[in-house]
Amino acid sequence: MSWQGLLSSLKNLLSYAMLATVAPPAPKTHQPALPAIPKLSPEEEKLALQEKLGRCIQGMRETFILDLSTSNELLTEVSQYYAKRPSKLMRPRLILLTALAVNASVGERDALPQQVRLAEIVEMIHVVSLLHDDVIDESDTRRGDLSAPSKFGNKNSILAGDFVLGRAMSLIAALENFDAMREIAGVVTTLVEGEIIQAEDSIALGEKAKAGQAADQWGSYMERIFLKTGSLFARALRSTAMLSGLPSDDERVLAVGDYGTELGLAFQIIDDALDFKETSVDSAGKPTGAVDLRLGLITAPVFYALEERPDELAPYVSRKCSEPGDTAEVVRIVRETSALPRTYALAAQHAQKARDALQVLPSTPARDALEALTMKVLSRDQ
Numbered sequence: 001m002s003w004q005g006l007l008s009s010l011k012n013l014l015s016y017a018m019l020a021t022v023a024p025p026a027p028k029t030h031q032p033a034l035p036a037i038p039k040l041s042p043e044e045e046k047l048a049l050q051e052k053l054g055r056c057i058q059g060m061r062e063t064f065i066l067d068l069s070t071s072n073e074l075l076t077e078v079s080q081y082y083a084k085r086p087s088k089l090m091r092p093r094l095i096l097l098t099a100l101a102v103n104a105s106v107g108e109r110d111a112l113p114q115q116v117r118l119a120e121i122v123e124m125i126h127v128v129s130l131l132h133d134d135v136i137d138e139s140d141t142r143r144g145d146l147s148a149p150s151k152f153g154n155k156n157s158i159l160a161g162d163f164v165l166g167r168a169m170s171l172i173a174a175l176e177n178f179d180a181m182r183e184i185a186g187v188v189t190t191l192v193e194g195e196i197i198q199a200e201d202s203i204a205l206g207e208k209a210k211a212g213q214a215a216d217q218w219g220s221y222m223e224r225i226f227l228k229t230g231s232l233f234a235r236a237l238r239s240t241a242m243l244s245g246l247p248s249d250d251e252r253v254l255a256v257g258d259y260g261t262e263l264g265l266a267f268q269i270i271d272d273a274l275d276f277k278e279t280s281v282d283s284a285g286k287p288t289g290a291v292d293l294r295l296g297l298i299t300a301p302v303f304y305a306l307e308e309r310p311d312e313l314a315p316y317v318s319r320k321c322s323e324p325g326d327t328a329e330v331v332r333i334v335r336e337t338s339a340l341p342r343t344y345a346l347a348a349q350h351a352q353k354a355r356d357a358l359q360v361l362p363s364t365p366a367r368d369a370l371e372a373l374t375m376k377v378l379s380r381d382q
């Protein structure tokens, strides 16, 4: 074809394209108008969101339990042991709500299959951390029942944890997003770093308390609660947002990461306050309360109580509540000081920062639910 021929074909093509864009609308037929979709009230929207979330969580939980089965009966039983227990499934809920809140900003109404998968993977990693943690902490009970190591032995609890981690790793590839995959791999290394710092703090505690330097550990406390809870929430939520197709430096990715960090800190600080709620004896005959202190760890309530009654509290701290009656005494002293209200105030500051971080997302029922979660974390009693 000559170049003049080519030019004329291009002109024709161009005019067709222009015609297509300015084509008159199709003649109106006399069909009855479709009824307009009724606008839901905020209360109805909230209910619809809860239903959607409930269905999604239910489906995820079923797949989760199925994905932890294997041909070996014992391995299946130990791996599924915590997964089958009633639980709040806080991490998957958080991931799915974040998915809905972020997806709304890119014109997507539902959580994507990869985001539902991520919720499952993160819950698996959480289960691994519990199977291993109950061995490290020598915990006899979890959620009011025997812990996995008490029921199946330390060896089986550790091996089942390794197995669940392997299953989680095999699912990571399904995310098909390298940034998200890197973040999730980082969750595991960060949890382990947190545990090591915790073990070091525990060894150092006796000496520090004797020398009246326990307060030096405040910084280390904040670092370890970030590593064991805040970082997991942050990484999981950043991955969720990246699975919506957002780049890792997008302000929405960073915002949900900040929300995760702050919510995780608030969650853990309240956990530490609940350790001083009361003291009694658990089903294994061990005293409840001041659990961390007995493991050699100072948490926010003890830091605050030490400021007010250092001489009275220090001996219990340095001997890690090892004598009969110590636990009850420490719980009594902590409760007599302003330590618990101050601990709640600290958690409330982090909850506020979490809410502030969300403001870059569009206002939706999912964002409202994420905001409400920051209040729920503060008022939880278990």
Ligand code: FPP
Binding pocket: 125, 126, 128, 129, 130, 132, 133, 136, 137, 139, 165, 188, 191, 192, 195, 228, 229
């Ligand atoms: C519970 O804390 C423990 C954790 C949140 C993290 C434990 C992490 C590990 C054991 C590292 C290994 C992890 C993996 C994924 C390989 P806690 O003892 O204060 O709370 P608890 O009362 O629930 O036991």
Ligand code: MG
Binding pocket: 133, 134, 137, 139
């Ligand atoms: Mg523990």
